[in-house]
Amino acid sequence: MLKAIISKLxxxxxxxxxxxxxxxxxxxxxxxxxxxxxxxxxxxxxWLPGKTTHGHYQIELDCDACHSASNSKEGxxxxxxxxxxxxxxxxxxxxxxxxxxxxxxxxxxxxxxxATLDAQNCLSCHAEHVPHQTLAMGxxxxxxxxxHCHQDVGDSRPSHQGMAFDSCATAGCHNYHDNSxxxxxxxxxxxxxxxxxxxxxxxxxxxxxxxxxxQLPRKGWSxxxxxxxxADFPETTESNPQLLRDWAETAHAAAxxxxxxxxxxxxxxxxxxxxxxxxxxxxMETCGQCHxxxxxxxxxxxxxxxxxxxxxxxxxDQARLPMNHDAAHRELDCNxxxxxxxxxxxxxxxxxxxxxxxDDHSLAHVQSPHGQLWRDxxxxxxxxxxxxxxxxxxxxRLEGDxxxxxxxxxxANLRPxxxxxxxxxxxxxxxxxxxxxxxDEELIRNGFAGEPSERNKSVEMAHQWFLERAxxxxxxx
Amino acid sequence: MTISGCSSSEASSAAAGGITPKxxxxxxxxxxxxxxxxxxxxxxxxxxxxEAPVTADEYWQDTENAIPLPAQMFRMxxxxxxxxxxxxxxxxLRSKWPLNEQHQAxxxxxxQALDFISDNPGENFYGEEDLGGxxxxxxxxxxRAVAEACWSCHNDHPNRGEDYPDFxxxxxxxxxxxxxxx
Numbered sequence: 079m080l081k082a083i084i085s086k087l088x089x090x091x092x093x094x095x096x097x098x099x100x101x102x103x104x105x106x107x108x109x110x111x112x113x114x115x116x117x118x119x120x121x122x123x124x125w126l127p128g129k130t131t132h133g134h135y136q137i138e139l140d141c142d143a144c145h146s147a148s149n150s151k152e153g154x155x156x157x158x159x160x161x162x163x164x165x166x167x168x169x170x171x172x173x174x175x176x177x178x179x180x181x182x183x184x185x186x187x188x189x190x191x192x193a194t195l196d197a198q199n200c201l202s203c204h205a206e207h208v209p210h211q212t213l214a215m216g217x218x219x220x221x222x223x224x225x226h227c228h229q230d231v232g233d234s235r236p237s238h239q240g241m242a243f244d245s246c247a248t249a250g251c252h253n254y255h256d257n258s259x260x261x262x263x264x265x266x267x268x269x270x271x272x273x274x275x276x277x278x279x280x281x282x283x284x285x286x287x288x289x290x291x292x293q294l295p296r297k298g299w300s301x302x303x304x305x306x307x308x309a310d311f312p313e314t315t316e317s318n319p320q321l322l323r324d325w326a327e328t329a330h331a332a333a334x335x336x337x338x339x340x341x342x343x344x345x346x347x348x349x350x351x352x353x354x355x356x357x358x359x360x361x362m363e364t365c366g367q368c369h370x371x372x373x374x375x376x377x378x379x380x381x382x383x384x385x386x387x388x389x390x391x392x393x394x395d396q397a398r399l400p401m402n403h404d405a406a407h408r409e410l411d412c413n414x415x416x417x418x419x420x421x422x423x424x425x426x427x428x429x430x431x432x433x434x435x436x437d438d439h440s441l442a443h444v445q446s447p448h449g450q451l452w453r454d455x456x457x458x459x460x461x462x463x464x465x466x467x468x469x470x471x472x473x474x475r476l477e478g479d480x481x482x483x484x485x486x487x488x489x490a491n492l493r494p495x496x497x498x499x500x501x502x503x504x505x506x507x508x509x510x511x512x513x514x515x516x517x518d519e520e521l522i523r524n525g526f527a528g529e530p531s532e533r534n535k536s537v538e539m540a541h542q543w544f545l546e547r548a549x550x551x552x553x554x555x
Numbered sequence: 556m557t558i559s560g561c562s563s564s565e566a567s568s569a570a571a572g573g574i575t576p577k578x579x580x581x582x583x584x585x586x587x588x589x590x591x592x593x594x595x596x597x598x599x600x601x602x603x604x605x606e607a608p609v610t611a612d613e614y615w616q617d618t619e620n621a622i623p624l625p626a627q628m629f630r631m632x633x634x635x636x637x638x639x640x641x642x643x644x645x646x647x648l649r650s651k652w653p654l655n656e657q658h659q660a661x662x663x664x665x666x667q668a669l670d671f672i673s674d675n676p677g678e679n680f681y682g683e684e685d686l687g688g689x690x691x692x693x694x695x696x697x698x699r700a701v702a703e704a705c706w707s708c709h710n711d712h713p714n715r716g717e718d719y720p721d722f723x724x725x726x727x728x729x730x731x732x733x734x735x736x737x
């Protein structure tokens with residue numbers, strides 16, 4: 079039948095044109111069909127309904143990362159499929175700090191408020207693929223959203239009267255999801271602090287205490303230190319004296335971690351017969367055997383989010399921030415910053431960042447007061463913990479149950495940047511100064527060289543509120 | 556929203572799987588009150604009496620050696636129930652004199668219930684309420700000052716308004732509200 083149609087078309091006066099037209103349409107259809115079922119790749123860009131936000135564009139070609147099926151018993155809908163994806167990646171980060179968690183609105187008396195703004199659905203405020211209506215933090219609704227539920231604040235807080243409806247969620251004031259750096263008791267506790275604290279140091283790490291991972295015998299890590307003569311690389315492997323020297327001088331050798339500890343892995347096929355194979359490259363999962371918190375948080379951040387989604391590693395040429403051209407194709411994994419066998423944390427803290435980052439803020443760091451303090455610390459002119467590297471602010475040292483560890487999600491305290499006040503800035507600065515500086519675009523651009531052009535009023539307002547409350551307190555008998 | 560409030564409800568006599576909504580609400584309320592009374596009396600008041608370094612503090616999360624106030628513990632429990640889809644009910648604290656704005660009456664039904672339990676000491680308020688297109692059986696129980704720590708903290712609190720009463724033992728300070736979807 080097909081032959082008959084083709085021969086009929088050939089014999090018609092416009093037959094060739096018809097065949098060409100059909101062929102083009104078939105080719106277009108095939109292209110789009112292939113794009114629909116293809117794994118994440120540039121071919122899928124044909125199906126992108128619009129540009130994604132800066133938070134998601136790295137994984138935008140993996141449609142399934144957000145549009146995978148819901149586990150809901152009632153079956154997936156276009157909205158709850160997305161909700162699943164949001165919670166999968168951001169649920170843990172919001173745990174315990176979210177000021178507006180979904181559970182808060184389960185109280186049936188909130189039905190009226192939910193009818194105004196469905197605060198139980200992430201997509202009510204954060205739609206994707208709509209760049210023309212996307213504001214900072216991926217907000218895709220008018221910025222006066224706070225007012226619709228909190229109109230009474232003007233009456234209950236005279237200090238807030240006259241403020242613009244769209245000014246609630248601005249730097250130094252309120253943050254819809256995490257108000258922990260801005261809630262009134264915290265603000266008042268830090269009232270009157272000087273801009274520069276007398277003792278200005280970052281928390282001191284305890285590497286061994288902060289290690290975790292299923293391969294790590296937690297409290298019983300007592301392997302003796304080993305040296306060059308103990309290196310157990312196979313004879314068939316060509317040794318590199320510099321790499322061996324680097325390894326022997328670093329914490330891994332001191333903690334008894336031999337070459338085989340990282341380079342010998344059991345492949346899935348070999349697991350049954352206990353055989354193992356040597357690999358020159360070391361997978362991130364291997365690092366995670368002892369450094370799992372660091373690996374997990376790396377995967378949460380922009381550097382590792384592609385790996386977390388099962389995609390190829392991120393490369394700087396995929397970034398929207400300006401990057402160095404010669405670093406365009408570097409792949410981001412643990413070794414990208416902790417390179418070779420030195421795993422040098424000082425190098426990783428600033429120099430590694432500047433291998434790729436080429437924006438004003440990054441470039442200004444070296445000459446900034448922060449950068450000078452960092453240089454002094456590296457050169458042993460300044461005390462340990464007094465320098466401010468890129469990592470000091472963007473990969474802060476946090477106190478956890480197992481001691482102080484480094485959060486490798488470099489984006490965790492930038493959503494929004496007021497969060498940095500609590501986790502980072504307050505190690506060295508007063509809160510009012512910190513909030514003021516974090517709200518100053520020019521200071522951010524120049525690496526915090528200079529003073530904030532405006533001072534934030536939140537700390538003073540909270541302090542006044544507590545003073546007024548104290549006046550109302552009845553004298554105790 | 557429709558309201559049908561009274562001191563006893565037809566819903567309370569309608570069997571639902573062997574137990575009426577009223578029996579269910581009375582039961583969970585009994586457990587809540589028992590737990591909170593023990594916390595207020597034997598934990599918070601005891602700490603105060605001992606002048607212990609640990610105190611119950613409104614800002615317990617950012618205060619060293621601090622534990623939550625009884626009302627905060629109660630609210631946190633309610634939030635955990637809120638996020639449990641198997642719980643099948645919600646509960647909350649409400650008051651005509653709330654120190655926390657979040658605890659004021661949210662609906663006309665709730666206002667009516669708070670007035671009723673204030674005007675009729677010893678009685679509960681039961682009724683039905685339509686919210687967001689769903690019908691609920693609602694039970695409101697008087698919330699009394701059971702421990703010295705409760706009324707002394709409330710009487711002394713800087714959030715108290717001009718018309719705030721001076722509470723004493725056994726006074727009704729608000730209501731505990733249990734809402735069961737029907």
